[in-house]
Amino acid sequence: MRAADVVIVGAGVLGAAAAWQLSRAGHRVVIFDRGAPGREGSGTTAGNLHVQAVHTRRPGQEVPIDSARFLPLQRAASDRWESVEDDLGASVELRRSGGFTIAETPDQCQELKEKHTWEAAAGIPTEVLDGDAAREALPLLGPTVTAATWCASDGYANPLKVTPAYLAAAAGHGAELVPYAPVREIARRGGTWRVTAGTHTVAAPVVIDVAGPWLGEIAALAGIRLRMTPVAIQMHATVRAPVTMSHLVQHIGEGLSVKQVTAGNLLIGGGWPARALNLAGRSVTSVDSLLGNVALAVRVLPFIRDLRLLRAWAGPLAATPDEMPLIGEVPGEPGFLVAGGTYAFTFAPLWGETLRGLAEGAPPPVEIADLGPDRLMTQTKTHEGRQR
């Protein structure tokens, strides 16, 4: 058995960001992953950096997210993305070319205006445009668009580069990554956690569970019951096209996000559900979702009609029942930290820093008291009846 300061379970973007923060601060870090690093939600996500309020509801999503609560977190995360490439000494194709959230109906226009008010209150500069002004700003938008908000700081980073860059930088500070090592056992004796994965056992005062869709299963190994609701969503990519659209385009009322990546492919997403979440292998995409998503994309951005669809893939999303992020220490289990939930990619630099603070016993950089795991705990002695 070896000793470390922190064991991280899950080499996705959150685990990688936390590993970099902690190892850079001098902590001995071991990261376990059940497979190759960054291959699940962190490798299948669209890579959007959401700064203006996220308002889209995934098809099938039951609870709308509390957009206003997200805004200060998004702003704090946005500030941290600014320095990621310098911090890591690597390109992650970070781009701040701004984004539109569009509306097509009178109700959606109304929502857009409300959203703008919250953004102004949170200090996030956005601008409301009518349909013609939006088309003047982005002539690729179709005739059904009746209004849009514009946010200059919306952006993109290549998810296939971000996690590897964090991991490489963490390795440079001595963090040890153990891939293809599913965690089998987690036990606490006094103030020490023992984590066993494959043939490795590591003892450490802090365990960070950032296992994405397996977050609940990993917590259960430590006897902690968390009510998570992971789902599988899918993404679609067209063939490469001449680069004509540098902005992110989202829809306020329906599941749609479209952008053109550096290579020229158009990425079409919006949280459309895959056929089913398959945690044993890769989830299978749904053709119904594919058709719904591309039809919406073509309606909003008609130029996509002339392209061919090249690829589609599905990936897990570590959703919570209340659609709010999850981050904090598990009550009654000192040193057991969890982080997950939707929009984890946008929040990664912020949550990496927050996890370091929690591990060190320092105050977090943003208010997270209401985002802790207590609200999702189902069977603990001390927290019964405190579910939302």
Next chain:
Amino acid sequence: MIVERDVVVVGGGPAGLTAAARLAAAGLTVTILDEQPELGGQYYRRPAPEVARRWGDHRREGGELIAGVRAAGVECRTGHLVWGLADDDRTLLAEDEAGRPVRLRGRHLVLATGAYERSFPFPGWQLPGVTTPGFAQHLAAGDHTPIGERVVLAGSGPFLLPVACSLLALGVKVAGIAEAGTPYRPGRRALGTLRHPARLRELAGYAARLARARVPVWQGAVVLRADGHDRVSSVTLAAAGRPGQAIRTVEADALCVGYGFRPQTDLARLLGCEVTADPGTGDAIPVTDPAGRSSRPDVYVIGEAAGIGGAPTARARGLAAAHDILARETGHPVPPAEARRVATAARRLGHFTALTDALYPSPAQLLDALVPALADSTMACRCESVTAGELRADAAGDVNAAKARTRAGMGPCQGRVCGFAVAGLVRGGAVFPSRVPIRPVRMTTLLELAAEDGPA
């Protein structure tokens, strides 16, 4: 549009045509699909009409087979590209030649999707004038058009011989054939082929034609690189055992390189048919019983898609699958004599395939020889411009992790061209997963399909 049939056959080559003709002759409703504008597949590719008028049909039995399929009442849908599978897991999704969506359902699905050529990169393989032997054959047979004026063929396998003969027939100078193995020497293994006089005669005929034309055959030679400015002008060969060292440079304006064929299994895998690594080739092949039935009782995989065996084997497999379907449909097994004849023919052909395979290096042996010599700077994935060196870096034996890391296999060929080399470079036997769309599909097709009712 939804097409409902007793049997839907995907692929109009020797296997699919044989199965379709037999099933329709017995009274079943059958639709056959092919992505090409004419039936025939690669082997029975139809010559263009002007070519057929002037030079005749190079494979008359193909024309007869196609005529038989039409006469039996098979619905022939050419120009149809199958790109996906609906969420009900049984409706095939296709686009027709005009880009309209077509949905097809069969109580039995027969996949005769054929094979594609096995490529391996080398410096200069992006130059104009560098193609595969299959493309040269396609131009020669279909359009009576030579791929070049002075051609080098390279790679491995028996297919290089008929392609060289087709080029000679067009009056092309075949500068030479570089065969990675050493199959053309009398040896004990070769004697086994004597039991197959017809097949052997075919190969011997090619060899005699090449000898008469004094076409050099360089055995144990592989392409080291191709050079040229705006197109290939010379080809440098190396010994297969020492693939880094030049042994010969040949002038050529066309170079056709292929290492045999790989079964095209993406549709079978999309349908969830179990696949296994072929012990001889390492390729993923669907698990089938002697009648071609896969792990899914409603899906048959036949022809080259079930393992490379050549056109006579493909026809035998097509007939065996048709018999099995007919027995299930009617409750009456095919008369034992006919069934026995088919089984015996298939077994003999399988034996011949094993014997010829043994003469040539296996794909695993080819990778062992070619991969270490491949320079890091060589482009391995042409669609996404990924070099061999990028793929080699921290290769963990996982083609999917390598794809995510480098983009290799993300381009329009979806890994069909680079897959063999990528698997060799990352030392992973796995193949890229099969996902919808298995071929790039027009957005307009998807929009039209979205507007239709019913399952998609």
